Amino acid sequence: MLRVAIFAAALSAAPAAAQEFRLREVPQLASVAVADLEPRTVVFADHVKDKLADPSTGLIPFEDWARERPLQRRFLSLFPEFSEPRFKEGGKRDLSIYVAEARFRIGKATVDLARYASLAFVERLDPAVKHRAITAAQAVPNTMPELAHSMPPGRRWCEDENAICIHSRYRFEGRIPTGILLVNKLRDESKKPIPDFIEFQSEIRLISPQQPEVVDIRLLTGIDGTVTGVLEQSSFWANQVIQFGRLVAVVQQHPADAGASIATVYLVLAVRNDILNKQKEYGNAPVLRNMVPAQLLMGNSSFNTGNSISAGLPRYARGRIKAMAEIIEKE
Numbered sequence: 001m002l003r004v005a006i007f008a009a010a011l012s013a014a015p016a017a018a019q020e021f022r023l024r025e026v027p028q029l030a031s032v033a034v035a036d037l038e039p040r041t042v043v044f045a046d047h048v049k050d051k052l053a054d055p056s057t058g059l060i061p062f063e064d065w066a067r068e069r070p071l072q073r074r075f076l077s078l079f080p081e082f083s084e085p086r087f088k089e090g091g092k093r094d095l096s097i098y099v100a101e102a103r104f105r106i107g108k109a110t111v112d113l114a115r116y117a118s119l120a121f122v123e124r125l126d127p128a129v130k131h132r133a134i135t136a137a138q139a140v141p142n143t144m145p146e147l148a149h150s151m152p153p154g155r156r157w158c159e160d161e162n163a164i165c166i167h168s169r170y171r172f173e174g175r176i177p178t179g180i181l182l183v184n185k186l187r188d189e190s191k192k193p194i195p196d197f198i199e200f201q202s203e204i205r206l207i208s209p210q211q212p213e214v215v216d217i218r219l220l221t222g223i224d225g226t227v228t229g230v231l232e233q234s235s236f237w238a239n240q241v242i243q244f245g246r247l248v249a250v251v252q253q254h255p256a257d258a259g260a261s262i263a264t265v266y267l268v269l270a271v272r273n274d275i276l277n278k279q280k281e282y283g284n285a286p287v288l289r290n291m292v293p294a295q296l297l298m299g300n301s302s303f304n305t306g307n308s309i310s311a312g313l314p315r316y317a318r319g320r321i322k323a324m325a326e327i328i329e330k331e
Contacts, residue, residue: 019040020040020326021040021041021042021104021322021325021326021329022040022041022042023041023042023044023318023322024038024041024042024043024044025044025045026043026044026045027045027049028045029043029045029101029102029103029222029264030222032103034223034225034254034255034256034262035256037103037104037105037262038105039105039107040104040329041104041105042102042103042104042321042322042325043102043103043104044100044101044102044318044321045100045101045102046098046099046100046101046314046317047060047099047100048098048298048314050099052064052065052068052069054096056294057096057276057294057297057298058098058298058314059096059097059098059271059276059294059298060096060097060098060099061094061095061096061097062084062094062095062096062097062270063084065097065099066083071219071220072099072220072266072268074220075214075217075220075248075266076099076220076246076248076266076268077244077246077268078150078152078234078236078244078246078270079152079153079234080213081152081153082149082244083149085149085150085243086149093243093272093273093274094272094273094274095243095270095271095272095273096270096271096273096276097268097269097270097271098267098268098269098271098298098313098317099266099267099268100266100267100268100313100314100317100318100321101264101265101266101267102264102265102267102321102325103262103263103264103265104262104263104325104329105254105260105261105262106251106260106261106262106263106328106329107259107260107329108259108260108261109253109258109259109260109261110228110261111228111229111251111261111263111328112229113206113229113230113231113249113251114206115331116231116249116327116328117162117163117164117204117205117206117231118164118204119131119132119133119164119166121327122166122168122204122233124323124327125320125323125324125327126308126319126320126323128170128173128306128308128309129168129169129170129308129309130168130169130170131166131167131168131169132166132167133164133165133166133167134158134165134166134167134201135158135165136156136157136158136159136165138158138165138167138201139156139157139158139165139201139203139236139237140201140236140237141157141236141237142156142157142158147237150236150237150244157201157203157234157236158203160203160205162205162206162207163203163204163205163206164203164204165201165202165203165204166201166202166204167199167200167201168199168200168201168202169197169198169199170197170198170199170308170309171196171197172196172197172198172309172310173305173306173308173310174303174304174305174306174310175290175303175305176196176296176303176305176310177196179288179290179291179303180194180195180196180291181196182287182288182291183282183288183291186285186287186288194240195239195240197239198238198239198240198241198242198309199238199239200235200237200238200239200242200245201235201236201237201238202233202234202235202236202245203233203234203236204231204232204233205231205232205233205234206229206230206231207229207230207231207232208230209226209227209228209229209230214227214230217230217250218252220250220264220266221250221252221264223252223255223262223264224255225252225253225254225255225262226252226253227250227251227252228251228252228253228261229250229251230248230249230250230251231248231249232246232247232248232249233245233246233247233248234246240275241271241272241275241293241297242269242270242271242272243270243271243272244269244270245267245268245269245270246266246267246268246269247265247266247267247268247320248265248266249263249264249265249266249324250263250264250265251263252264263324263325263328265321265324267317267320267321269313271297275293276293276294276297278292278293290302290303291303296312297312297313298312298313298314299311299312299313299314299315300312307319
């Protein structure tokens with residue numbers, strides 16, 4: 001009995017397990033005032049139903065996004081001057097954009113973002129994606145002149161002293177690899193087979209709030225609190241589907257609570273329209289209807305599965321940002 005009593009007392013004295021972050025879906029981040037941000041809650045908005053979005057895909061044409069959302073283009077493009085790639089023979093590669101944004105309150109006056117500009121942090125966000133560090137010499141656009149459109153003006157990828165670079169690989173899960181195998185069997189033999197994995201390279205960089213490129217990033221967040229840190233992941237090369245990806249996390253002092261901070265996170269992916277436009281080709285073949293690229297990408301296929309990339313962009317974005325919030329709040 002004495003042991004039972006001691007055990008019960010220990011349980012009652014132990015702090016309750018930290019509550020998991022919950023997701024609150026809203027049409028726009030601006031619809032929730034900073035004062036109304038609840039503890040352990042991620043306020044999340046993606047723009048699949050935006051007035052600019054294509055109703056059939058939920059993606060926004062790059063040109064429309066760049067014209068109507070100049071602040072987003074400035075801070076969330078691969079680099080501010082980025083435009084859709086143009087071909088030597090004329091014409092350009094049309095892109096469509098997926099945009100997600102989230103905000104959460106952190107119960108700390110300061111957040112050391114430097115600890116998150118690391119391979120270890122990226123590995124914790126999604127264990128299904130495997131990563132390895134790379135050098136500037138291994139960054140694909142640095143060595144291929146035909147990828148000059150993916151190079152930021154005045155510098156090469158992976159040479160910033162405050163940056164690390166990684167090569168990431170993810171093998172699709174569930175029934176998607178079987179579907180890809182079937183697609184390859186039905187394709188013209190002269191065409192290169194579609195891989196059942198995605199690989200991409202990224203630069204992860206910690207940016208001082210005093211650097212000119214982010215000095216007025218408060219215009220993007222819409223919060224009048226001092227910016228204490230900016231962390232960005234720029235995915236500058238992928239083996240298929242994606243033209244570029246960006247994740248930007250901005251931490252600011254809470255305007256009304258000296259003991260708290262506010263994090264605003266943006267996730268943007270630019271997708272190649274020449275891939276999306278295979279919808280008719282796949283949709284007309286009954287056996288391939290679950291492999292329509294736009295449906296798979298946006299999580300609307302019965303082949304979508306899990307919580308990683310195979311789940312589709314919307315679910316993946318929610319899971320990754322929620323994982324970020326959990327890690328930052330705990331540490």
